[in-house]
Amino acid sequence: MTITSPSSAAPASDVDGPFLQVEDLTVTFPTQDGPVQAVKGLSYSVELGKTLGIVGESGSGKSVSSMAVMGLHDAKSSEITGSIRVGGTEVVGLAESRMRKLRGNSMAMIFQDALAALHPFYRVGDQLAEGYAMHHPKASKRDARRRAIEMLDRVGIPQPDRRVDDFPHQFSGGMRQRAMIAMGLINDPSLLIADEPTTALDVTVQAQILDLLQDLQREFNSAVIIITHDLGVIAEMADDVLVMYAGRCVEFGTTKEILTKPEMPYSWGLLSSIPEVGASTDARLIPIPGNPPSLLKPPSGCSFHPRCAHRGKVPGDLCVTELPELTSASNRAGHLKRCHLPNPQEIYQTEVLPEIAPDLAEETR
Amino acid sequence: MFAYVVKRLLSGVVVLFLISMSVFLLFWYGPSEPAQTICDNDTSNRCTPARLEVFRENLGFNNAWYEEYGTFMKGVVAGREIQFGSTTKFQCDAPCLGYSYRTKAPVFEEMKTRMPATFSVAIGGAFLYLALGIPIGVAAARRRGTLADKALVSSFLVISSIPYYLFALLTWLFLTISWEIPLFAETGYFPITENPAKWFSGMLLAWLALGAFGCTQYTRYARGSMVEVLNEDYIRTAKSKGLTSNSVVYRHGLRAALVPVITIFGIEFGTLLAGTIFTERIFDIDGIGLWALQAVSQRDLPVVSATALFGAAVLIISNIVVDVVYSILDPRVRLS
Numbered sequence: 203m204t205i206t207s208p209s210s211a212a213p214a215s216d217v218d219g220p221f222l223q224v225e226d227l228t229v230t231f232p233t234q235d236g237p238v239q240a241v242k243g244l245s246y247s248v249e250l251g252k253t254l255g256i257v258g259e260s261g262s263g264k265s266v267s268s269m270a271v272m273g274l275h276d277a278k279s280s281e282i283t284g285s286i287r288v289g290g291t292e293v294v295g296l297a298e299s300r301m302r303k304l305r306g307n308s309m310a311m312i313f314q315d316a317l318a319a320l321h322p323f324y325r326v327g328d329q330l331a332e333g334y335a336m337h338h339p340k341a342s343k344r345d346a347r348r349r350a351i352e353m354l355d356r357v358g359i360p361q362p363d364r365r366v367d368d369f370p371h372q373f374s375g376g377m378r379q380r381a382m383i384a385m386g387l388i389n390d391p392s393l394l395i396a397d398e399p400t401t402a403l404d405v406t407v408q409a410q411i412l413d414l415l416q417d418l419q420r421e422f423n424s425a426v427i428i429i430t431h432d433l434g435v436i437a438e439m440a441d442d443v444l445v446m447y448a449g450r451c452v453e454f455g456t457t458k459e460i461l462t463k464p465e466m467p468y469s470w471g472l473l474s475s476i477p478e479v480g481a482s483t484d485a486r487l488i489p490i491p492g493n494p495p496s497l498l499k500p501p502s503g504c505s506f507h508p509r510c511a512h513r514g515k516v517p518g519d520l521c522v523t524e525l526p527e528l529t530s531a532s533n534r535a536g537h538l539k540r541c542h543l544p545n546p547q548e549i550y551q552t553e554v555l556p557e558i559a560p561d562l563a564e565e566t567r
Numbered sequence: 568m569f570a571y572v573v574k575r576l577l578s579g580v581v582v583l584f585l586i587s588m589s590v591f592l593l594f595w596y597g598p599s600e601p602a603q604t605i606c607d608n609d610t611s612n613r614c615t616p617a618r619l620e621v622f623r624e625n626l627g628f629n630n631a632w633y634e635e636y637g638t639f640m641k642g643v644v645a646g647r648e649i650q651f652g653s654t655t656k657f658q659c660d661a662p663c664l665g666y667s668y669r670t671k672a673p674v675f676e677e678m679k680t681r682m683p684a685t686f687s688v689a690i691g692g693a694f695l696y697l698a699l700g701i702p703i704g705v706a707a708a709r710r711r712g713t714l715a716d717k718a719l720v721s722s723f724l725v726i727s728s729i730p731y732y733l734f735a736l737l738t739w740l741f742l743t744i745s746w747e748i749p750l751f752a753e754t755g756y757f758p759i760t761e762n763p764a765k766w767f768s769g770m771l772l773a774w775l776a777l778g779a780f781g782c783t784q785y786t787r788y789a790r791g792s793m794v795e796v797l798n799e800d801y802i803r804t805a806k807s808k809g810l811t812s813n814s815v816v817y818r819h820g821l822r823a824a825l826v827p828v829i830t831i832f833g834i835e836f837g838t839l840l841a842g843t844i845f846t847e848r849i850f851d852i853d854g855i856g857l858w859a860l861q862a863v864s865q866r867d868l869p870v871v872s873a874t875a876l877f878g879a880a881v882l883i884i885s886n887i888v889v890d891v892v893y894s895i896l897d898p899r900v901r902l903s
Contacts, residue, residue, distance in 0.1 A: 272807055279712075298812075306809030313807075318800035323822055323897055333808035369898045385808070 220247035221425040222271065222309075222393050227284035227294075229263070229270050238497045240266040242449040243284075248425040248442075250392060255440030255457065256429045257472065261494045263449040264429045268395045271427075272311050273301040289392060307337040310386035314398035316378035320370040326381050327351070327366030334388045353384035357414060376407035380414065387418060394419070395427045400435060412438050433476050437461060445469050448495050448505035451528060455537035465531045465539045465546035467512045474558045488557060504542065512549060516542040568894065572887060579883035586879045588636065590872040595632045602628055604866045605668040625650045639665065664876070665869030667862075674873045678855070684756035685854035687766070688773050688846055689839040693832070695778025700785025701828065707786065708793035708824075709816060720790070723783040732845040735776045739849050742772060754850040773850040777843070781835075788831055792824040799823070826896055833889030840885070841878030 229241040241263040248254045256264045269275055270282050273293055286293045288309055293301060313319040321329060330353060331346035338346070347366070354362035357380040370378055379399060386394055396415065400408040412435065419426050428439050436443055436457060443460040445453040445468065453466040464470055471490035492509040495501050507513050507521040520526075520542045531537040532547055543549065555562060594601065602622040606614040609622075627635040641647060642663035649657045649666050657666055657673075664674040703719070710716045726734070742751045751772040759766040796802065797820055805819040806812075844856035855874055862870035894900045 274803060274806055302809045302811065304809070305807060311807045313800060313804060315800065319804045321801040321805070321819055321823075322899055324819075332810070336809050371899050385804075 220249045221289055222427075223247045223285070223287040224267070224271065225285040225287075227267060227270060227286060228282070229266050229275065230281040230283075231279060232281065233498070235498055237281075239500070240449050240497060241270065244446075244449075244451055246444055246451070246454070248393070248427060250425050251419070251423045252441045253419065253426040253428060253439050255436040255443045256427060256446060257431060257433065257436060257443060258446035259431060259494050261448075261497065262446040264446050265397055266449075267446075268311065268397060268427060268429060271393075271395065272305060272309060273298075274305075274311075303337070306333050306391075307389045308391055309393040309395070310389070310391040312379075312382050312386045312394065312396040312399050314400075315402040316382040317370065317375070317402070319382060320378060322370060325367050325369055326373065327354070327368075329370075330354070330366075330381070330385050330388055333385055337389050349388060350384075353388050354381065356387075357381070357384040357418075358410075359384075375403055376410065379403060379407075379411050383411070383414065383418070387422065390422055391424060393425045393427070395429070397429045398431070399428070400432070401430075408435075415439065431472075433461065433472060445472070448500055449497060450505065450540065451538070452506065452540045453531075453538065454528075455531065455534075459531075459534065459537045463531075463537075463547065464550065465537070465543070466506075466541045467510045467543070467546075468506050470550060470554045471509075474554070478559070504540070512543060515549065516544075568891065572891065575883075575887045575890070579880070579887070582883060583876060583879055587640075587872060587876055590875045591636050591639065592632065594866075594868045594871065595635075599866045601668065601866050601868045602626055608669060664873040667870050668867045669862075669865050669870075674869045677858070677870075678873055678877060681853060681855050681858055683758065684852050685840065685843065685847070685856060687756065687759070687770050688777070688843050688852055688854060689836065691770055691774040692777030692781065692843075692846070693836050693839060695774050696781030696785050697832065699778060699782035701789045701825075703782065704786040704789025704791075705793050705816065705821060705824075707790045708797060711790075711794055720787070723786055726780065727783040727787070731780055732849070734780050735773075735845055735849045738776045738779075739772065754852070756852045756854065770852075773846050773852060776850070777839075777846055785828065785832075788828050789824065792827045793820060796820050796824040822896060826893065829889060829892055829896070833885050833892075834882075837882040837885035840881040 224247065225245045227241055227244040228239065231238045231240060240261075244263070244267055246254060256268070258264045266275075271286055271288070271293070273296070275282065277298075282294055284294060288304060291304065293304065296304075320326065324332075327347060327350045330350035331343070334349045335341055335343070335346040341349075351362045351366050354366055359365050359377055359380055365373070365377075370381070373381060379402075383399070386396075399415065400411050403411060415426070415428075416439065418424075426439075428435065430436060440457045443453075443455060443457050444451055445460065445466065447468050453460060453464060453469050460469060461473070464473060468490070471488070474488040475490060477487055490509055491511070495505055495508065501508050503520070503522045503524050504510070504513075504526055510521065513521040524542075526540045526542045528538050528540045531539045539546070600619075602619055603614065605626070606619045606622045610618055623629055627638060638647060642659060642661070642665065644661055646661035646663045647659055649659050649663075657671070659666060659673055662675055664678070666672065667674055667677065670677070707716045707719050739754070742748050743754060750768055753765075753769060754772050755769045757765040757769050797816070801823075802815060802819055805815045810819075841855070843854070844860055846852065847854045847857040848860065855877060858870065859874035859878075861867070862874065
């Protein structure tokens with residue numbers, strides 16, 4: 203920092219740059235069959251007020267990396283290297299007692315399937331108040347309860363002063379997810395990680411929950427990570443998108459870039475797999491062939507090569523022998539991709555787009 | 568909940584009725600001659616066919632079974648008069664479960680004097696095995712996969728593979744007979760009201776045997792249940808709120824993990840109360856179990872049916888208690 207600002211004397215708040223910075227994060231689980239690298243060399247950052255979307259299929263490492271940020275992996279059964287800085291504090295290797303002070307306080311996580319994620323035996327209000335009381339040791343029981351009611355009200359639960367004493371099973375699915383969000387936000391965290399927050403909900407409720415998250419983000423100006431496999435959610439919510447495959451980042455860029463000019467065949471596959479309301483009936487849904495790779499014995503070279511329809515276009519055996527670097531894409535700075543294809547834009551425009559969205563391909567031509 | 572308990576109790580009465588009838592029928596059509604026992608006793612083993620016939624007539628064995636069963640049930644509700652042989656008549660007040668063929672004492676009275684012994688054994692033993700088993704199980708679950716956990720689980724598996732009667736017998740043989748430890752010198756039941764210290768030392772070895780053996784099983788139940796619960800999503804949520812690990816394990820984990828343990832406990836405790844035959848036999852405690860054992864070998868029909876009914880009643884009640892405890896632990900359970 204070269205310019206001394208008046209506020210620089212205050213601790214924590216003077217952190218310049220992104221609130222969350224992840225660098226070269228690797229998460230390894232030792233198993234009986236050998237080590238499993240669930241996340242490999244992952245780097246990203248999120249600024250306050252911004253939303254990062256992480257997409258990928260099951261087992262791509264999106265949840266594992268976020269759990270690492272929260273410090274939720276059991277230290278005995280996992281090995282984490284690299285750096286994770288939350289508001290300037292390095293959390294990799296941080297003592298559990300200090301980690302606990304951050305968890306639920308300056309960072310919080312919202313889980314999918316709120317029915318399973320809320321304790322079935324405790325009242326919703328008590329579960330909310332518990333998190334508040336933990337980080338506000340001076341607050342009385344009554345304060346914590348009042349805060350719980352306030353938060354339930356804020357996330358749009360009707361008659362919060364009555365519903366606060368309900369059990370989770372007495373809530374509807376959407377209300378449970380709202381309560382989950384209220385629980386995450388009860389201590390005004392600067393970082394909120396939402397792990398598939400809408401997966402278990404029906405479509406109309408999904409939209410309400412996403413709206414709510416956006417409102418709350420504006421209000422609290424927090425950094426948000428939204429983990430999903432639904433590109434519709436990404437389009438709605440995210441400023442930046444990180445596409446993960448087999449534990450690695452395979453493409454990164456602004457949401458617009460990734461959705462309109464993706465340069466990595468796996469991202470193309472994701473785009474081809476979403477049905478679109480109102481798309482012409484000529485448009486085809488093209489599933490990505492094959493299954494996610496085993497993390498125990500990851501494929502050589504590019505992890506995606508066994509499923510990639512375009513690897514023939516790469517000269518030689520490069521895809522099989524060499525892992526592509528994460529390099530700048532052809533379009534714009536800030537757009538990164540991990541692929542050997544020399545002319546991805548051209549292939550996307552001429553081969554992929556006409557298949558998945560013929561009318562869109564017409565327009566851009 | 569009250570209506571539920573009443574409903575369960577009523578259906579329990581039906582079950583008791585059916586059990587009493589089955590026990591009655593088993594004896595009625597069984598291969599032995601109950602009248603022979605009482606005749607032998609009464610005549611110092613000089614039972615002639617003519618005398619036997621008198622007893623058969625008195626005890627109603629010459630009537631149809633349902634008539635006699637009716638008499639028995641009437642006795643339970645209103646009391647009745649019982650005659651043994653040609654001379655002695657007894658007035659048996661309700662609830663009359665009959666007079667013992669062997670001791671000629673009212674069965675219900677004797678049951679009342681024996682119950683404290685059985686309750687002492689069962690409650691003390693159960694307290695010990697829960698108090699040991701659950702904390703050890705939870706501790707093992709928190710350290711699952713470590714050497715300590717594996718050593719504990721396998722050594723407990725070895726103990727619980729030994730038949731219980733052998734385990735209890737060895738305990739008694741070593742501690743009381745071979746090593747002559749003074750504390751365990753005199754096992755047996757001594758009324759707590761007369762001498763609490765003696766009651767305690769008389770029971771102690773039985774409690775320890777039951778507790779040590781039972782705790783190996785409850786450790787396994789509690790460990791298994793806890794390991795499962797600690798993998799639940801709501802435990803991850805509790806951690807993500809920044810709670811201390813003790814709060815996560817005990818407040819959030821243990822309450823959920825107790826539910827399956829309580830189911831097993833309810834059934835086992837009922838069995839324990841209904842008569843811990845081996846424990847009472849080995850440690851010489853005059854309880855219901857020992858009584859039932861003697862009654863069967865002596866063809867003492869009223870005592871056998873009384874102990875069977877007692878066992879059934881205890882099981883029914885402990886099942887109702889388990890259901891009520893369930894509904895307290897888990898708010899999703901509605902008793903109706």
